[in-house]
Every structure is written in structure tokens, then in C-alpha cells.
Amino acid sequence: MIRILLAEDQALVRGALAALLRLESDLAIVAEVARGDAVVPTALATHPDIALLDIEMPGGGGLAAARALHAQLPACRIIMVTTFGRSGYLRQAMEGGAVGFLLKDAPPSDLVAAIHRVHAGGKVVDPELAMTALSAGPNPLTDRERAVLAAALDGGSIAVIAARIALAEGTVRNHLSLAMHKLGAQNRMEAARRAEQQGWL
Amino acid sequence: MIRILLAEDQALVRGALAALLRLESDLAIVAEVARGDAVVPTALATHPDIALLDIEMPGGGGLAAARALHAQLPACRIIMVTTFGRSGYLRQAMEGGAVGFLLKDAPPSDLVAAIHRVHAGGKVVDPELAMTALSAGPNPLTDRERAVLAAALDGGSIAVIAARIALAEGTVRNHLSLAMHKLGAQNRMEAARRAEQQGWL
DNA sequence: TCTTCCCCATGACAGATGTCACGGGGAAGT
DNA sequence: ACTTCCCCGTGACATCTGTCATGGGGAAGA
Incomplete structure (x- = not known):
């Protein structure tokens, strides 16, 4: 049974994603949070195998949550699930310890497959997005x-x-x-x- | 059995919402579309009782889709489901024939309740959003x-x-x-x- | 110790923005 | 027929933006 923590600020979307994932018999939603700063305390209490994190949330956002979670619970694998395919987000997510990066315009089967792949030790990034990020280069701004x-x-x-x-x-x-x-x-x-x-x- | 058409451009969110609604035994998802301009043709083919429409979608968006749907299939009740509680959106939705307006940060139970209420002939708007819209007044711009x-x-x-x-x-x-x-x-x-x-x- | 970069700040100046007056055409309402 | 409003456009002018030069302090790296 794969234990999953879900962080998404929109309650309707969060509930719907939880419902979708509960259809899979080998997945268990062990926690749902609406804010970035609730991710680590909740993860420490519920010990998820995988955290699905939105990026644009109140309470510091998903990228800060990913960094903090990776530092405090390195066994928990992190997949970002976001609306915007921004190369800076991808880069920051990777640097923060995330091993997966999905867009919300992917089909639901991609999310389920990503969870399994990451749980097996693999990584998941949309190849087109990865190429875009590489060609964009690092952040040139101070x-x-x-x-x-x-x-x-x-x-x-x-x-x-x-x-x-x-x-x-x-x-x-x-x-x-x-x-x-x-x-x-x-x-x-x-x-x-x-x-x-x-x-x- | 309440027949539902679902219009949402993000596949993951659309699939998750469909999964959520399929948990209710009296709801049937008869169509899913990703673009505003696919709403009317698909509704004419599937005859939904209720259409759940996002607003910010390609293909003209949900507000234009609501107007067209109301004109061509007036028996189909329309609920807007959107991220942004913008008073102009609410006003345009009402003028376009929508009888429901929900934000995506409402809990899933609100969506299910809204569907039942609208199907019974009622209307659903978040009261705080309605007050904001009223106080904002009409669009002053030419x-x-x-x-x-x-x-x-x-x-x-x-x-x-x-x-x-x-x-x-x-x-x-x-x-x-x-x-x-x-x-x-x-x-x-x-x-x-x-x-x-x-x-x- | 020296170099490089970031950050802070001032000042001068060219170009862009925003305000206002003015005037004409067209459509809708009285 | 007249009024009102929207839309179009020009021109003058005050204000704001953006560029550039200059200079100093601090931190990090060579």
C-alpha cells in the first residue's frame, strides 16, 4: 500500500484528486493539506511514502514545502503537480529534492503511473518540459x-x-x-x- | 439519474472531478470536454441535465459556452465552477443563463449539494461572492x-x-x-x- | 591584497506615458 | 431635430520611466 500526502489549496480539486487516487486499490491517502507550511508537520505525523505538492499555495508555497520536506523526511518522495509548466519551477523543484513534476493538463492515468514509477525509485518529468527548462538556462536574475x-x-x-x-x-x-x-x-x-x-x- | 456534462481544460482536474462525481450513485457523467467551443455540440449529442463549466478554457471560454448552451439547450442547467471569484464573472454568468456559481476552493460536498439543488430548480451562489458582486456594481468600462x-x-x-x-x-x-x-x-x-x-x- | 559582483544611492537626460483640450462622425434615445 | 455617448484622432505639455555615469561599502573568491 503506497501512502500518499496531498497538498492542494483548492478544496474541490483536492477532494477530487483524493477521490481519483482512492480508486486505485494500492494507494492510500493518509493526509490532505491546503497550505505549504502544513506539509512538513503533517508528513511527520502520517509518514507518507509520496507527497503530491501543488506549487502555488498559501503558507510559503509548494517549492518551499518540498525543500523542507526533503530535508526532514528524505525517504518521502516528492512529486510536484502544478498548473504552470515554468522552467524555473522545474529547476527549483529538482534542486529542492522533488523526483517528479507533472502538469495538471496531463491525463489522470499519468498521475497514477507517476506515483508507481516514483515509488519504485524512478523519476518523472514531462520530456518536453525538461527540454524547455534546459534550453532556458539558469535564472539570470539577482x-x-x-x-x-x-x-x-x-x-x-x-x-x-x-x-x-x-x-x-x-x-x-x-x-x-x-x-x-x-x-x-x-x-x-x-x-x-x-x-x-x-x-x- | 442526473446526467452531467463536465467542461474543464486541465485533464487531471477534469478526470478527478469526474471520479469524484461518479462516487454518487444518482449522478452520471455523460460527457467531458476540454474546450468552450466543444460544449454545445457535445451537449446536443448527450443531452445533459446539468453542465459544469470552468470559465478560463481555450475555445472561447466558459462564459461564452454558457451563453451559447443556454440559447440552444435551455433545459440544461448551468453551474460555473471556477478558480476566481470575480464579480464580473458572476454577473456575466448570470446574464448568460447560469443558475449556479461555485469556486474551486469550496469543499466537494458543496459541489454535490449544488448539483442536487440546481436539478431541483434552485440556484446556487456563494453568498459572500454575491454580496461582493452587488457592491462592485456593473462594469463601468466601454x-x-x-x-x-x-x-x-x-x-x-x-x-x-x-x-x-x-x-x-x-x-x-x-x-x-x-x-x-x-x-x-x-x-x-x-x-x-x-x-x-x-x-x- | 586584489578583483569581481551585488547592492545601495544620486544626478542628468532622453524618451515614454498620461492628461487635457479640441474637433469630427455615427448611433441611440428623447 | 437635438442631445448624449462612444469612438476616432491630433497636438501640447507635465510627469514618469529608463538609461547611463559615477561612487562607495561589503562579501566572496583568486
């Missing part, structure tokens, strides 16, 4: 460039961004300008969107 | 304002937006400026994000 781009996503003015991350407006302009140059963007919003699309924020 | 805001979402320059929707740059500025004023936004990106958040695009 910590501060990422911070100003993330702050720029809401569309606020330079003054608003500067206030939010406690920097001078000129400093924000400089970071944004460098980031725009690295991403080949025409303005800060294009840059912020590209970085987000790549999973680099 | 067609052209919405078009320029939608084009602005990608972060392109005025020239890019103008080229995309075949208008002069000065005209784009004027529409953007008026839209920004209506939405109380400081720049076009704030305006575009607010309109999107409200479901007005």
Missing part, C-alpha cells in the same frame, strides 16, 4: 532584481515599488533597468511577466 | 476601454498596444486614461489588473 520585478507585477509606480521594498526610487530604477536588459524586455512589466512565466520569481 | 486594457496586460508599450488593436497611439492613450480614471488606477497596468480582478475584461 535576488534584488527578482524582488523589484515581483513588486512590479501589480503595476504600481516606481514610488510604490520603492516604498514596498524600502529602497530609493533611483535604486529601483537601476535594478529594473538591469533586469529588463537581461530579459530582453521593453519595460518593467514585460520583464516581470517574462520572469514570472519562467518561474524565476 | 468596449474599447476593455480592449485596450486587455491588450495592455502583457506589458507592451503604447505602440505595441496600438498595433495590436489597429488604433492610433493617441487614441490608445485617451482610452487608457479614461479607463484609469474610472478604476482609480495610477497607471495602465494597475487599471488592467483591477479590471481583470473584477472579471471585467
